[in-house]
Amino acid sequence: MILVLEAAVLGVLTGGVYALMASGLTLIFGVMRIINVGHGALVVLGAYLSFVLWRNLNIDPFVSLVVTMPVMFVLGVILQVVFIRPLKADREALSVLVTYALALGIEGLLGFFFTSNYVQITAWYDTASFPIGNFRITYVYIYGFLLCLAILGAIFLMLYRTTFGGAIRATMLNRTAAQLVGIDVDRVSAVAFGIGMATAAAGGVVFGITNTFNPGSHYDLISRLLTIIVLGGLGSLRGAIIAALIMLVIEDITAVLISPVWADFVFFVVLVVVLLVRPQGLFGLRVRERL
Amino acid sequence: MAALLELEGLVAGYGGGDILLGIDLTVEEGSLTCIVGPNGAGKSTLLRVVSGLLKPTRGSVRFRRESIAALSPRAILNRGIVQVPQERSLFPTMTVWENVRLGAYTVRDRGLVERRLAAVGETFPIVKERRNELAASLSGGQQKIVEFARALMLDPTLLILDEPSMGLDPKTRTTVFNTIRSMNDAGHTLLLVEQNARSGLGIATHGVVMESGRVRLQGPGPEVLSNPEIGRLYLGAA
Amino acid sequence: MYDRRVLMLLGLVAVLAVALLLPAIAPDSATTNIAVFTVMYVGLATAWNIMGGYTGYISLGHAGFFGFGSYALGLLLAKLGVAGGYEPFLFVPVAGVLTAVLAAVVGWFALRTRAATFVIVTIAFMFMLQLLAENLTSLTGGGAGLAFPNPPWRGGFFNIPFYYAMLALALVGLAASWWIRRSKFGLGLLAIRDDEDKALAVGVPAGAFKLTAFVISAALVGMIGGVYGYYVTFIYPQFVVDPLIGISMVLMVFLGGLGTLWGPVLGALILEPAQLWLAYNYGVSRLYLVLYSAVFLLVILFMPRGIIPSASELIARRRARAPATRAGATP
Amino acid sequence: MSLLQVDHLSKRFGGVVAVDDCTLSIPAGGITGLIGPNGSGKTTIFNLITGFIAKDEGQITFKSQRLDGLGPDSVYERGIGRTFQLARIFPRLTALENLLVPIRRKGLRALFSRAGWSHERSKAMEMLEFLEIAQVADALGGSLSYGQRKLLELGAVMMAEPELVLLDEPAGGVNPALLERIADRLRTLNERGTSFLIVEHNMSFVMNLCSEVIVVHRGRQIASGKPDAVRSDPAVLDAYLGA
Amino acid sequence: MRRALIAIVAGAGLALTACGGGTATATPSPGTPITIGVSVSLTGDFSSDGPALVKGYDLWAEDVNKKGGLLGHPVTMKYVDDLSSTTQVVTNYQNLISSNHVALVFGPYSSLLTKPAATVVDRLGYAFPEPAGGAPSVFALNLHSLFFVQPAAIEDNLVSYTNWLLALPADQRPKTAAYATEDDPFTQPQIDKARKLLEAGGIQTVSYKVYPAETTDFTPLALKVASSNADAVILGTQVPDAIAFVKTFIAQHYNPKTLIETAGPDQGAQYSDKLGANTEGIMVPAGWTSGSQAFNNPTFVAEYIAKYGGTAADISADSAEGYSVGQVVEQAATKAGSIDNQKLIDTLHTGTYQTVQGPMGFDSVGRPQGGVGVFVEQWQNGNAVFVYPAAVAAAQPEYPKHDWQ
Numbered sequence A: 001m002i003l004v005l006e007a008a009v010l011g012v013l014t015g016g017v018y019a020l021m022a023s024g025l026t027l028i029f030g031v032m033r034i035i036n037v038g039h040g041a042l043v044v045l046g047a048y049l050s051f052v053l054w055r056n057l058n059i060d061p062f063v064s065l066v067v068t069m070p071v072m073f074v075l076g077v078i079l080q081v082v083f084i085r086p087l088k089a090d091r092e093a094l095s096v097l098v099t100y101a102l103a104l105g106i107e108g109l110l111g112f113f114f115t116s117n118y119v120q121i122t123a124w125y126d127t128a129s130f131p132i133g134n135f136r137i138t139y140v141y142i143y144g145f146l147l148c149l150a151i152l153g154a155i156f157l158m159l160y161r162t163t164f165g166g167a168i169r170a171t172m173l174n175r176t177a178a179q180l181v182g183i184d185v186d187r188v189s190a191v192a193f194g195i196g197m198a199t200a201a202a203g204g205v206v207f208g209i210t211n212t213f214n215p216g217s218h219y220d221l222i223s224r225l226l227t228i229i230v231l232g233g234l235g236s237l238r239g240a241i242i243a244a245l246i247m248l249v250i251e252d253i254t255a256v257l258i259s260p261v262w263a264d265f266v267f268f269v270v271l272v273v274v275l276l277v278r279p280q281g282l283f284g285l286r287v288r289e290r291l
Numbered sequence B: 001m002a003a004l005l006e007l008e009g010l011v012a013g014y015g016g017g018d019i020l021l022g023i024d025l026t027v028e029e030g031s032l033t034c035i036v037g038p039n040g041a042g043k044s045t046l047l048r049v050v051s052g053l054l055k056p057t058r059g060s061v062r063f064r065r066e067s068i069a070a071l072s073p074r075a076i077l078n079r080g081i082v083q084v085p086q087e088r089s090l091f092p093t094m095t096v097w098e099n100v101r102l103g104a105y106t107v108r109d110r111g112l113v114e115r116r117l118a119a120v121g122e123t124f125p126i127v128k129e130r131r132n133e134l135a136a137s138l139s140g141g142q143q144k145i146v147e148f149a150r151a152l153m154l155d156p157t158l159l160i161l162d163e164p165s166m167g168l169d170p171k172t173r174t175t176v177f178n179t180i181r182s183m184n185d186a187g188h189t190l191l192l193v194e195q196n197a198r199s200g201l202g203i204a205t206h207g208v209v210m211e212s213g214r215v216r217l218q219g220p221g222p223e224v225l226s227n228p229e230i231g232r233l234y235l236g237a238a
Numbered sequence C: 001m002y003d004r005r006v007l008m009l010l011g012l013v014a015v016l017a018v019a020l021l022l023p024a025i026a027p028d029s030a031t032t033n034i035a036v037f038t039v040m041y042v043g044l045a046t047a048w049n050i051m052g053g054y055t056g057y058i059s060l061g062h063a064g065f066f067g068f069g070s071y072a073l074g075l076l077l078a079k080l081g082v083a084g085g086y087e088p089f090l091f092v093p094v095a096g097v098l099t100a101v102l103a104a105v106v107g108w109f110a111l112r113t114r115a116a117t118f119v120i121v122t123i124a125f126m127f128m129l130q131l132l133a134e135n136l137t138s139l140t141g142g143g144a145g146l147a148f149p150n151p152p153w154r155g156g157f158f159n160i161p162f163y164y165a166m167l168a169l170a171l172v173g174l175a176a177s178w179w180i181r182r183s184k185f186g187l188g189l190l191a192i193r194d195d196e197d198k199a200l201a202v203g204v205p206a207g208a209f210k211l212t213a214f215v216i217s218a219a220l221v222g223m224i225g226g227v228y229g230y231y232v233t234f235i236y237p238q239f240v241v242d243p244l245i246g247i248s249m250v251l252m253v254f255l256g257g258l259g260t261l262w263g264p265v266l267g268a269l270i271l272e273p274a275q276l277w278l279a280y281n282y283g284v285s286r287l288y289l290v291l292y293s294a295v296f297l298l299v300i301l302f303m304p305r306g307i308i309p310s311a312s313e314l315i316a317r318r319r320a321r322a323p324a325t326r327a328g329a330t331p
Numbered sequence D: 001m002s003l004l005q006v007d008h009l010s011k012r013f014g015g016v017v018a019v020d021d022c023t024l025s026i027p028a029g030g031i032t033g034l035i036g037p038n039g040s041g042k043t044t045i046f047n048l049i050t051g052f053i054a055k056d057e058g059q060i061t062f063k064s065q066r067l068d069g070l071g072p073d074s075v076y077e078r079g080i081g082r083t084f085q086l087a088r089i090f091p092r093l094t095a096l097e098n099l100l101v102p103i104r105r106k107g108l109r110a111l112f113s114r115a116g117w118s119h120e121r122s123k124a125m126e127m128l129e130f131l132e133i134a135q136v137a138d139a140l141g142g143s144l145s146y147g148q149r150k151l152l153e154l155g156a157v158m159m160a161e162p163e164l165v166l167l168d169e170p171a172g173g174v175n176p177a178l179l180e181r182i183a184d185r186l187r188t189l190n191e192r193g194t195s196f197l198i199v200e201h202n203m204s205f206v207m208n209l210c211s212e213v214i215v216v217h218r219g220r221q222i223a224s225g226k227p228d229a230v231r232s233d234p235a236v237l238d239a240y241l242g243a
Numbered sequence E: 001m002r003r004a005l006i007a008i009v010a011g012a013g014l015a016l017t018a019c020g021g022g023t024a025t026a027t028p029s030p031g032t033p034i035t036i037g038v039s040v041s042l043t044g045d046f047s048s049d050g051p052a053l054v055k056g057y058d059l060w061a062e063d064v065n066k067k068g069g070l071l072g073h074p075v076t077m078k079y080v081d082d083l084s085s086t087t088q089v090v091t092n093y094q095n096l097i098s099s100n101h102v103a104l105v106f107g108p109y110s111s112l113l114t115k116p117a118a119t120v121v122d123r124l125g126y127a128f129p130e131p132a133g134g135a136p137s138v139f140a141l142n143l144h145s146l147f148f149v150q151p152a153a154i155e156d157n158l159v160s161y162t163n164w165l166l167a168l169p170a171d172q173r174p175k176t177a178a179y180a181t182e183d184d185p186f187t188q189p190q191i192d193k194a195r196k197l198l199e200a201g202g203i204q205t206v207s208y209k210v211y212p213a214e215t216t217d218f219t220p221l222a223l224k225v226a227s228s229n230a231d232a233v234i235l236g237t238q239v240p241d242a243i244a245f246v247k248t249f250i251a252q253h254y255n256p257k258t259l260i261e262t263a264g265p266d267q268g269a270q271y272s273d274k275l276g277a278n279t280e281g282i283m284v285p286a287g288w289t290s291g292s293q294a295f296n297n298p299t300f301v302a303e304y305i306a307k308y309g310g311t312a313a314d315i316s317a318d319s320a321e322g323y324s325v326g327q328v329v330e331q332a333a334t335k336a337g338s339i340d341n342q343k344l345i346d347t348l349h350t351g352t353y354q355t356v357q358g359p360m361g362f363d364s365v366g367r368p369q370g371g372v373g374v375f376v377e378q379w380q381n382g383n384a385v386f387v388y389p390a391a392v393a394a395a396q397p398e399y400p401k402h403d404w405q
Helices: A002-032 A039-057 A061-084 A091-114 A139-161 A163-173 A175-180 A185-210 A215-232 A237-257 A260-277 B043-050 B073-078 B096-102 B110-123 B125-129 B140-152 B170-185 B197-203 B221-226 B229-235 C002-025 C029-055 C062-080 C092-110 C115-135 C155-182 C184-194 C196-201 C206-232 C243-256 C263-285 C288-302 C307-329 D042-049 D072-078 D095-100 D107-112 D119-130 D146-159 D176-191 D203-209 D227-231 D234-241 E002-020 E050-066 E086-099 E111-123 E159-167 E188-200 E219-228 E239-251 E269-279 E297-308 E317-336 E341-348
Strands: A129-132 A135-138 B003-013 B018-028 B032-036 B058-063 B081-084 B158-162 B189-194 B206-211 B214-219 D002-013 D016-027 D031-035 D057-062 D080-082 D164-168 D195-199 D212-217 D220-225 E034-040 E075-081 E104-106 E128-130 E146-148 E176-182 E204-211 E232-236 E258-261 E283-286 E353-355 E358-362 E375-380 E383-388
Touching: A002 A039, A002 A135, A002 A139, A002 A163, A002 A185, A002 A215, A002 A237, A002 E219, A039 A061, A039 A091, A039 A185, A039 A215, A061 A091, A061 A139, A061 A185, A091 A215, A091 C115, A091 C243, A091 C288, A135 A139, A135 E239, A139 A163, A139 A185, A139 A237, A163 A175, A163 A185, A163 B096, A175 A185, A215 A237, A215 A260, A215 C115, A237 A260, A237 E219, A260 C092, A260 C115, A260 E204, A260 E219, B003 B043, B018 B032, B018 B043, B018 B189, B018 B206, B018 B214, B032 B043, B032 B170, B032 B197, B043 B158, B043 B189, B073 B081, B081 B140, B096 B110, B096 B125, B096 B140, B110 B125, B110 B140, B125 B140, B140 B158, B140 B170, B170 B189, B170 B197, B189 B197, B197 B206, B197 B221, B197 D234, B206 B221, B206 B229, B214 B221, B214 B229, B229 D234, C002 C029, C002 C155, C029 C062, C029 C155, C029 C184, C029 C206, C029 C243, C029 C263, C029 E086, C062 C092, C062 C115, C062 C206, C062 C243, C092 C115, C092 C206, C115 C243, C155 C184, C155 C206, C184 C196, C184 C206, C184 D095, C196 C206, C196 D072, C206 E086, C243 C263, C243 C288, C243 C307, C263 C288, C263 C307, C263 E075, C263 E086, D002 D042, D016 D031, D016 D042, D016 D057, D016 D195, D016 D212, D016 D220, D031 D042, D031 D176, D031 D203, D042 D080, D042 D164, D042 D195, D072 D080, D080 D146, D095 D119, D095 D146, D119 D146, D146 D164, D146 D176, D176 D195, D176 D203, D203 D227, D212 D227, D212 D234, D220 D227, D220 D234, E034 E050, E034 E086, E050 E075, E050 E297, E050 E317, E075 E086, E086 E104, E086 E111, E104 E128, E104 E317, E111 E128, E111 E146, E128 E317, E159 E188, E159 E283, E159 E375, E159 E383, E176 E188, E176 E219, E188 E204, E188 E232, E204 E219, E219 E239, E232 E239, E239 E258, E239 E269, E283 E383, E297 E317, E317 E341, E317 E353
Parallel strands: B032 B189, B032 B206, B081 B158, B158 B189, D031 D195, D031 D212, D080 D164, D164 D195, E034 E075, E034 E104, E128 E146, E176 E204, E176 E232, E232 E258, E258 E283
Antiparallel strands: A129 A135, B003 B018, B003 B058, B206 B214, D002 D016, D002 D057, D212 D220, E283 E375, E353 E358, E375 E383
């Protein structure tokens, strides 16, 4: 029983990181109606950027976000303008391929510069822990969770308290009407992609401290992130966050209760069951099925 | 009164045939011009041309003497021609206040935005009263009025309303048309496209009846409405 | 018009002859090996196109069916104690039938969704299959892999039966694709791709048609997966239910031309040898992935509809321009 | 005996009542007009009849059989075809192929029915010639003009020989010359045995073509009868010009 | 008519191929340079081991060339990446042999890839000395051309460790043991055998978990092990999970009396980089250690450091295993007086060969024979050293293990 509780706590803490990564992905979908299959690769890229700063300049990985998030934001804007914006016809299908190609390209470049050895970012807080009962929580999970809360909070503030945030939400809700009030939806899309990348960078740091990773780590990440955003309802930020927490808690509890081998499987089963009942996901708006 | 918008010999259509077959029309500054006509008469096509979404095949579109036929929708918006579309265009899960504020999205001057917000709040009490409610929770007529308020945030030179009465019950319709009227009284130039001829022409300073891509009747609103010809235009020649 | 048909037919016969005689022309096992994989992808891309290209429902999870077919055949052979040789090929259609049954269940569920959700649901199914292959250790051998009977053939001859098996499946796929494209069923699929609601309005039973296309497509992929497993002799969950296999067939179809008969063939003929060659020659420098992705981005950005539609459009435009100018010259 | 009988049909979208206890009767063998001001629920009635949206209440009977709960494809199979307000054709199929799509068979028979290259094809060519668009038989639907699309959509829906066809604004966005042709072809098709129910705003088109006109307003029938009678009904004019 | 034509054409094709088929390995004339082909995992799941293997192969090639080449043939190594994928590994060996016409081939990394690769190499008539495919299922292939160049089949890797544990005085001996292993043909057989032996020796199993090789978040698993509070922890790991488990144990302040991991701690700097001083006391089964005095090992270590830098502790066992493959082939070639693959195969099945991992011979399916076996290595003071059995031990085993720092 205690073990289940521990697993649940751990699930919430790691779920926070996935919530952050998934929020960027679902934001991109909401604004542009594209699935960014390259999101996992961008998380890994973010992890590598922090890894370099940590290894070569000895910068604390959390501090390095001051550099990596802006860099990734700019990169995101560039990627959007160069690769996503030109897609006109059939953008839903083509964007999957384009972002997949980007993922492969990033994987290749990372492999070229860093080889494909597994690396991990280390910091004093990745093994230091404090006790809760007879269970100990590592500081990195707490810090990571707090970081995710802070960034998610900032995103929500931006979305709900600033004019530009309003423009992003407006674009998500009704693209045509947004254009009507003079919102430059192309610009909004580019910025949204940038924000998605910045959150990927932040998620990448926590991922990089709590997991060993190599350039190929993105496949596993993206399959989870996609499951999370579909479960939450495509384009719903709230849904993505809640789904991430639910998924990771269920996964970790399954791991201790039944067996770790079935944990991932349960992850997908939950998705299938939810979709059977609610094809639009937990918080998705029902898309009109016909006409 | 000076001519604000002038259409001359306008011919336009999609792909195959032309829908507009030579339109001559002038919208005077300060007027409330109302275009009515049966569906398929070409009213929506006309609006698409004015807002820059459709390029005319022939003829000219001038706004304050400048030809705007070749301009992009954004450029036309920047010149002060703002449109409230036929379908609901509020952002449903944003508050009324957020919706209205977004109307001035392109305005950089914060003070100006605040002043306009205040003014719009005065003109449309509902915007203030229900400022923190989600747009989706408003009734159809209330949503229409919020859309007007949002459009006014840009202080448009010409405000185009596309079928504002669509889907509204008679009582709400009256409120909406009263609001339109008062906007005109407050000095806004309005171009109204309406299916409901009686409501539209009833308040219009200038009425226009279109049919099959042509202007069939025009004159002061109430006069056009009382023209016996209008029934025939709607229900077809005997 | 007649000339063109004859030319096309001759071209077809020539291509077929080269395909059939390839092992004689280039018998070394390096070449035949590449040929096995290339023809394998011709079949996979063609099969995927029957669903993805014709109906417009993009499945990124077909690798699941590939892997399932592979395991189905491997387990059949193991349970029945079939020895290596030509006999295992006889069980390939059984693997196909089993895959079809699975696809019917998966399809029934997945086809309740459209567009983006469908894409992700297919991915989820693929990973579920992969995890099942990993976790049902007593059946599949889990991560230790599943062994196929070792065929008795030696040397360069070894690849040849597999080449012809793959070729036969690719031809079956092409025949199915050709038949579907010309049948009322196929027209219904294309109609669904263009406008599903309109298709319903003219009586196309979209649900049944989509499911049928999905099942046909999956069954072909499953059979090819079976032969693949026999060819590499050892299969592991992560290598037969490999997202890369799933995405490769999609990329090939897009490169050649979505929804066309020959597009997938062309895409596979270009991409698979290129991929094997790039990986073989530039794999060590790891830049091959970058090259691969660059090729892709270029194709999608500059030829979003694929080679065959883009080329035929170009030809059609030329042809249209030629008589027009002639007509203009004589008033 | 009516071909299509709609009884007490209702449909609400959120709080808005689109169709309100509507009862209609469409006679066999005629061309019936369904008119009414914008937003009066005509298209919703079409969508309810053809199974695109589910009704809240009421029943729909076609040839004495209930159509309840049938999907659009099954409704078509029973013999009711429809067109859309903005002509919908399959843009990436050729005009000829567009005509070969419609199908009135179910199950395996639908799967294995060949697009009978000889018979059905020649039938499709005949249809194209009948509509005078045979010259674009091999052109992609997407490259056709709007008028050609309108004709093509009509031709396609006729291919499987439905008993009743619901036309949503056949004259919308069509130039006068073409309008004549459409009216003429509809008459011919009607003479050959197909009944039509037409939603249309072009009144002269409706009045000239229809044997009977039904007027709906706010989701229910307010008048019906011969075109002249309907035209002179003050309630109808009020509905149109607004109260 | 056309069908008949096609049949004839196809038949002719097959017949032609049958005549022309078969890749005879041509023996190069003396003194000409030869190429040895290897498929290694430079990308994908095994990409952390691939490069270490390459270092060992390269070092050997350099050595043999300094001595004038392999039987006088200057040696060039050709590496191709297999992306850690079975499709590519099958392609690679066929290409190496029939397209690049390499004279010899060496094995790739992991049992997983060795299996499909071995069948290809075998049917093309080449010898297949390989450093990293020692799972029982590899030998179940019954290939006469395969030679596993490690001191023992990997199934027995932990036997030395269990012997040591069971030899401890009864009052010190662990009472309970927790096991967790990747579902992989390399790791799981080792763990299962160890479990069987320890249970027979009276050590109670309190936790046994098999997890998918694809797992990336090992924390729940590690928590499970930690919560069992077992005295002995025996893990079937590769590098990433080997590190992750230890980190969680540190975080949980869980200090088992003994901890052994099947792979990871033997990977030198790749492992110690991540754990620093906390490597202290961790054990790993190893056939090789940098401090071993086996045949030529001191030279190997010295040359390695000269070429790649670092310290002896940084050298991965993979490199030593790669080097050993070269040594075995070199001796077999000398013995056979030829580098003809068939002759090498015949020769390798007889006699004993000296390697940096000690002496070894091969049975008819390539299982190593007569080797010194696999020992227990333990990190002590920043170096991995042999601690058991006493005959090879450079230090006393540290037991119970130090608490985490």
